[in-house]
Amino acid sequence: MPNLRPRSCLVAPLFALGLLLPAAPPAQAALRQAVVINGSVVDRITWSDVYGRPRSVSLKREGAPNTGHGGYAVQMTYQYVYNGVVTTKTINPTSAGDGFGYFVGHERYRKFTDGDSAPIANKIFGVDDSPLGLGFPVTSRLVPTTSNRVIMEFKLTYPKYGTIAANGFNDDTGEDSPPLGTNPALFKRYDLPVTITWYFQDGTNWPRIVTQVSLAPVPGPDRVSFDVRGPYGKMNFEGGNAPVSWVHWGDRYVFVPATAPLTRNTGWTWTRVNPGARFNALMIGGFEMGLFEPTPYATSAIRDGYSEARGKTSATFNGGHGCPFQAQKLPCDYEWPYQSSQYELPYNNPLGTTNSEKMAWGSAPYYGMSLPAVYDGVQSVPFVGFPANKVIEYQVCLVLGLQASGGLTYAAASHSPATYGCAAR
Numbered sequence: 001m002p003n004l005r006p007r008s009c010l011v012a013p014l015f016a017l018g019l020l021l022p023a024a025p026p027a028q029a030a031l032r033q034a035v036v037i038n039g040s041v042v043d044r045i046t047w048s049d050v051y052g053r054p055r056s057v058s059l060k061r062e063g064a065p066n067t068g069h070g071g072y073a074v075q076m077t078y079q080y081v082y083n084g085v086v087t088t089k090t091i092n093p094t095s096a097g098d099g100f101g102y103f104v105g106h107e108r109y110r111k112f113t114d115g116d117s118a119p120i121a122n123k124i125f126g127v128d129d130s131p132l133g134l135g136f137p138v139t140s141r142l143v144p145t146t147s148n149r150v151i152m153e154f155k156l157t158y159p160k161y162g163t164i165a166a167n168g169f170n171d172d173t174g175e176d177s178p179p180l181g182t183n184p185a186l187f188k189r190y191d192l193p194v195t196i197t198w199y200f201q202d203g204t205n206w207p208r209i210v211t212q213v214s215l216a217p218v219p220g221p222d223r224v225s226f227d228v229r230g231p232y233g234k235m236n237f238e239g240g241n242a243p244v245s246w247v248h249w250g251d252r253y254v255f256v257p258a259t260a261p262l263t264r265n266t267g268w269t270w271t272r273v274n275p276g277a278r279f280n281a282l283m284i285g286g287f288e289m290g291l292f293e294p295t296p297y298a299t300s301a302i303r304d305g306y307s308e309a310r311g312k313t314s315a316t317f318n319g320g321h322g323c324p325f326q327a328q329k330l331p332c333d334y335e336w337p338y339q340s341s342q343y344e345l346p347y348n349n350p351l352g353t354t355n356s357e358k359m360a361w362g363s364a365p366y367y368g369m370s371l372p373a374v375y376d377g378v379q380s381v382p383f384v385g386f387p388a389n390k391v392i393e394y395q396v397c398l399v400l401g402l403q404a405s406g407g408l409t410y411a412a413a414s415h416s417p418a419t420y421g422c423a424a425r
Contacts, residue, residue, distance in 0.1 A: 002247035002396040012407065029152045030202050032142065035076045038095040040066050043140075044195040045150045045198075050206045050421065051077040053086070055208060057200065059152055060099065062138050068184040070383075071196065072101040072139035072233060078356035080402050089287070091237045091400060099211060100233030100359065103158055103194050104135035108225040111176040120161040126188045131196070133158060133230060149423065157191040160212075162368065163190050168224065174374070190224055192218045196231070201423035206397040208294065208411065208423040210258040213392040217366060221386035224234035224368035226306065227382065228392065229339050236291065237400060238420045242285035243353035244341050248407045250274040251304050251337045251377060252297065253311055262341060264328035267314040276414035278302065280338035282359055289359055290399040290409025291338075294420045301394040303364045303374050303383050309336035310377040335377075338362040367392055 010298040030047040035058070037044065049055050055078045060409050062070035077093040092099075107119035119129035136156045143151035162187055170177040180186070192213055198332040199208040218224055245260040254274050258267035274297050281290030293300055304310075307333035309317045318324050323332035327350055331340040344356035364374045366385045373380040397420060399409045412421060 010192050011344070018262060019145060030148055030200055031033060032150050033154075034061075034232065036090070040095075041068075041374075043152060045152065045200045047148075047150070047200050047202045047204075047359070049078070050203060051079075056207070058196070059101075059154075059198065060139060067136060071140060071156065072099045072134055073235070074099045074225055076186045076235065076237075076400060078400055080117055090399075091289075092235045093239065094236075094379065097234045097236045097357065098132075099134060100235045101196065101231040102233060103156070103196060103213075103228075103230035104130055104133055104209065104232040104360065104364065105160065105226045105367075106130040108189060108227075110225070110314075111179045112400050113179045113181055116168070118189055120163075121159075122391065123184070124184050125161055125189070126160075129161070130229075131159070133232070143197070150200045151197060152200075152336050153195060153197045154362075155193065155195050158194045160190050160224045160226055160368070161191055162218070162222070166222040168211070168370070169369065174371065176365045180349070189234065192217060194230075199425055200422040204421055204423045205419070206399055206403075206422040208395055208397050208425060210393070210395040210425065213367070215228040215386060215390040215392065218368065218386075218390070221370035225365060225385075227365040228367060228394070229360045229362055231291065231396065231398070232339070234356065234358050237282075237289040237357055238287050239356050240285055243355050244282055244284050244344075244357075245403075246283040246407075247281070247341050248283065248290075249308070249336075249338055249340075249409060250251055250276070250279045250410065250413060252376065254410070258314070261353045262345070263351050263353055264326075264330055264345050264347075267329060268270055268331075270310055270331070271313060276410075277420075278337075279409045279413035280359070280361065281359060281399070281407055281409035282340055284355070284357065285405070286403050288350065288399065288401060288403045288408045289357065290407075290412075291361060291396040292399065292409055292413035292420075294417065294422045302361075303366075304337050304376040305362070305364045306375060307331060307377045309335060310337075318366065318378070327353065336362070361394075361396060364393075382390070383422060395425070 022261035044057045058075040060070040062152035085402045098317040138154045197210045242259040253271040254272045322329040339360040344354040346352035369385040374383045
């Protein structure tokens with residue numbers, strides 16, 4: 001198929017995107033089967049989409065004979081029609097991609113009395129502040145539900161490092177005030193329970209993934225401080241080795257690159273008000289993978305981190321010179337609202353491309369804190385970083401399909417909640 005290049009407005013008929021149909025086919029039985037995929041025993045979930053075509057997600061099992069750990073997708077399939085021919089697309093046809101759907105959370109850089117700025121995990125304990133969730137053991141269960149739906153739940157504990165006593169912070173800067181000491185006796189590791197639940201439903205295109213992070217082991221706010229980037233991972237959704245043509249995301253505004261393929265020198269706009277839900281998408285070789293939160297932006301469960309580029313264009317951001325601290329027109333890597341290609345593009349070549357298919361979610365880095373609001377670079381928004389029930393919860397829907405004019409994920413995220421096409425919770 002040709003390498004389709006999206007345009008900034010949606011022109012493809014919505015029924016062609018699988019988002020609006022006169023009527024969905026009758027619901028059938030969604031299936032769960034134990035099979036071997038890429039050398040791993042998996043639970044393969046199969047269901048029928050809005051066209052009545054089969055889709056599947058294969059979730060790796062924990063324990064022998066599998067090596068490593070489980071609880072995330074190692075392969076997915078769907079069918080599409082191009083030039084009148086129905087074709088099955090296999091995502092991660094081999095074990096080249098590391099899988100998708102596991103949890104990752106980065107700790108905030110903290111301010112210390114010795115003048116250093118670093119995550120507590122790195123500074124005090126000498127460990128990774130954001131280990132990949134696929135490296136931790138999980139327990140799983142099949143959640144009872146209706147015959148046209150399958151629900152798979154995975155539980156793990158994920159380490160976060162923080163202070164033993166609550167520490168103050170500056171409301172204006174969000175930095176520790178006073179700065180943290182450097183005595184290891186002031187800090188500890190908190191093992192946070194994380195639950196990841198996948199929902200699959202006949203008559204829908206997109207699986208729903210619900211993430212819950214429990215702060216129950218933390219005595220109170222202002223000890224830990226981190227973001228949430230799960231579901232996270234890499235899946236070979238294009239099937240070849242083509243470069244990333246587009247990154248496309250939406251939070252308060254919609255980010256649109258000016259040209260393809262994506263390089264650090266690509267121009268962009270991030271000014272158009274987002275009419276729908278938060279989303280993050282990659283487009284490669286005529287195919288797209290994306291995530292969107294199935295609720296309008298105004299009712300989102302997530303808050304954005306700060307970005308100086310939000311609400312600007314590549315021509316107006318930093319006088320057209322791009323990130324002040326990196327040689328690129330793109331927004332600074334650490335100020336993208338969602339993680340995807342920013343750390344994958346080569347730093348020694350502003351016109352270099354990447355074929356890395358990393359996809360993740362993102363948020364402000366203040367979860368665990370009692371900040372009443374966070375500033376996203378445009379305005380302050382109310383923030384609840386330490387919920388009364390001590391559970392951080394959010395959900396996204398997973399989009400896979402042919403690249404469409406204007407963006408397949410953008411189209412899904414722009415609909416009313418009743419027509420998101422996502423499995424019901």
